[in-house]
Amino acid sequence: MMSGEQKTPVVFTGRTGEYFGIWIVNLLLSILTLGIYSAWAKVRRKKYFYQHTFIDGVAFDYHASPVAILKGRFLAFGLFVLYSISAEISPVLSGVFIIAFIIFLPWIIVRSLTFNARNSSYRGLRFDFKGRLWDAVLYYILLPILMVLTLGLLYPFISQRRNRFLAEGHRFGRSPFIAGFKVKDFYFAYLKALLLLVGLLLAAGLSIGLLNVNNTDAWAKESMQQAIVPLIFIYLLILTICGAFLRARLLNLVWSGTRVEHVGFSANLRSRDLVWLYATNLLLIVLSLGLLTPWAQIRTMRYHAERLSLVGETDFAHFVGEKKAEVKAAGEEIGEMFDVELALG
Template sequence: MDSHPQTNWNAEPLQGTQAAQPPAGPQTYRLEFRGRAEEFFRIWIVNIVLSVLTLGVYYAWAKVRARRYLYANTYLAGHPFEYLAEPLPILRGNLVVAAGLGLYYFANNLYPELGFLVVAGGFALLPWVIHQTLRFTAHNSAYRGIRFGFQGSLREAYFQYFWLGLLAFITLGLATPYVRFRQRQYIYNHIAYGATRSRFTGQLGFFWSVYLKAVGLALLLYLGVGLLAVLVFGAGAVLVPLPGADLLALLAVLALSLLALSALVVVQQYLYVRLTNHTWNHTTLGPLRLRARLRVRDLTWISLTNLLAVVLTLGLAIPWAKVRYLRHVLEHLLLQSEAELDDLVAAGGPDRVASLGEAATDILGLEIGL
């Protein structure tokens, strides 16, 4: 090759050589949400009206419309995601749920002794429901023409959600961190993108630490709300003879209730942010390393102001709140890889459908929402 240096000036070999070189460093791909609150509001309000007019039958179509909009406006490297489910399988799932609720209502009111058996049967079916929902949702989610999949077994689902669920119940919730850790392992170790599989390397100790801190935070917040309630009602007892005292008492109850709800939101967001960051930061999808940069104070502020907006607008701000929250979360999730994203897409190609054949439609062709 050294004796013929002129061949190095050929344009085609030069381009091929450059294309074969690996990236200089980790490539970062950010998720982006391009949806708009006013667009989602139109979908949401039509869905509400038609679902009411059809006594809930339209809800399956409403769910598909909403998900397709949210997926289509979520972008990664300039390409949107796709939601491919059809409404009829979801409708069949909804009918199964409605039948189960009707059976429980009938048994509980006419034969109360059978109500417990219906609840126990529902709990026994819960792992199957979760398993089929995970498979159905993954199978009907796609990116650049390649479907996602969920490869977890039904047997393992029963261990994670039935037996460990019983463990959490028997221990009065003390085993919750361990149960939640095992359930995340189950989900994030079995996600697939075509032929590419995920892997979760989270730490159980972190879950224990987060839940213990969340319990401490909850106790502190509700102790503060309780002390404030004592002060407010103590002062109210002095003001009882004054005119308008009943109205002031009602306003005080509403304010304290809102504070108690806000405390719950704070604890929820603390758990969500810490566990989401840990889960994403310890999950890989082939050559991709998932990364999350969420902050507790940011999502707490967004959640509390969303709650206030929804209350003040009597629910009309729900689409705005959902778009606002979703945009913030997605824009703080990213993927890093030493390889190009196109390589991952190409690697998924040969196994697009065959590896994802275990969808919920294999059994009854339905999805049961949770």
Template structure:
């Protein structure tokens, strides 16, 4: 049995609604507050169970099989194995400096920074591995036999190289890490493959890269023009008003304009990254435009602000719906070839990801 040439409009679907999600999210918020944050691991599980169960891929819904206990244990292990040692190293570093061993103290003090850098990459890899291992589709799960330790090193040096060349290799770093991370994952008997090309997103990145210089030059010209115009109207006082107004406008334009350009780059990157990802004979796509991303972000801000902060509990729902709604897939799925994954099941949750507060869409 197989599905031929799956089309985007029929491959993915989401039928959840915010009212039903609110019945889960709001009690989760209350319980998290009452338990001083401990319940958030079980809250995350309940939310994912709802989101996954209302998400359809082809003819079957997804299922989330992770537990709050796994997430909690993962977080506790990270605190014991990493957070406490890092704190201890910082304490020893300061003690060495106070005793006159400045060089040794500084060197030791830099060690936690490199460790956190490494662990951030490891966290991203293991979180994806865990989520795939707890996701079921037609009873089949995903995962990876790779523990992610080498990916942590790749994350360090590729990110460093990306910024070393005046930041111009950041697109290469991002696409290369995406390809490496997904290339080590599988679902059922088939591995994922990704071949995102940084050349396809470099133009957007260059626009983002050069825009601060353009804004600064334009700002100097605008400030001078505003000052001269004000001086012509109201003398020195008018010049001050004109200059001040120009600076305010420039500041707003700088932050808003640069933010919009950053969104444009990320939208292009995500389309390239997802569009280059394959699973056997199935290829994926993500068609959210820059406008779609901007509307999502504006909606997030309004949701949080207009509800005096309570609306942040709906952000995970909004982001998941956005992701599923814009996902596409095409190609063939041979159901007779689908067997259970033989990869090792991740035993604990996303402790590192929680520790560093790294979100996912």
């Protein structure tokens, strides 16, 4: 990005008090209707976040039909029940189900991304997803198999290719997104995260060793038994720090290396901010028995918006769109039911 280029911030105006009302009603009605209302709850939740996210004074919007989501959710739930029953009947039958899921995974991914894109809009112009099915097969099935053979060394390459697939598959109207982030930058990010992980583990191990160096074996054994919970906490803290470091680096790489026509993006997430965000969100959600979930979601969205901006002249007048065919929600709901991760970074 050149120093003289115009930057337009992304602004999120959601408030915890407002969203809590939506969240608690969604939760109660979903319970009372045995999950049927969850489709309407999903649309209300997404609409709230979309309609409170602004660029240049104009908000996004979400258009999915709750009925379409409900149909997809019924299908996803039916498949989940069949899988659970097959696991009880026979390991072989369960294995067949898993293989079938893997075979259909690329279709689920493409359909889910297409459904979300076509039901999202900005300035009345719909997004779209045109990623190829073969690319999903390559990046989510074939390359992960090769990654095992390379003892994980291929993973940064796969991560870069997946992010490029997600970015370049999207369209704003008819205009494609272009991804310019490089494989070498992903390898550097993962290498730095690995070195940080090894360093923190060594530091923690050395500190524990020094505490026990002058003690008897019996005392050391007893103290280690008493320190199991603190040790688990330290281990989880180290993983959180390294995960936040890597996520900040990857999101900055992906967003700052993506553009759509003359408009680019700039992201400057900081690792220490994400560590504090993740740790305090988790702690307060647990202590509040889940009641502070809306606060954590609003807080997380606000931070990501504050750290993201558009680069260049935000003239959207020349972007044009076209009518998109309606996409069923089956792929989206199956992916959600079986926890298929499709986020950037």
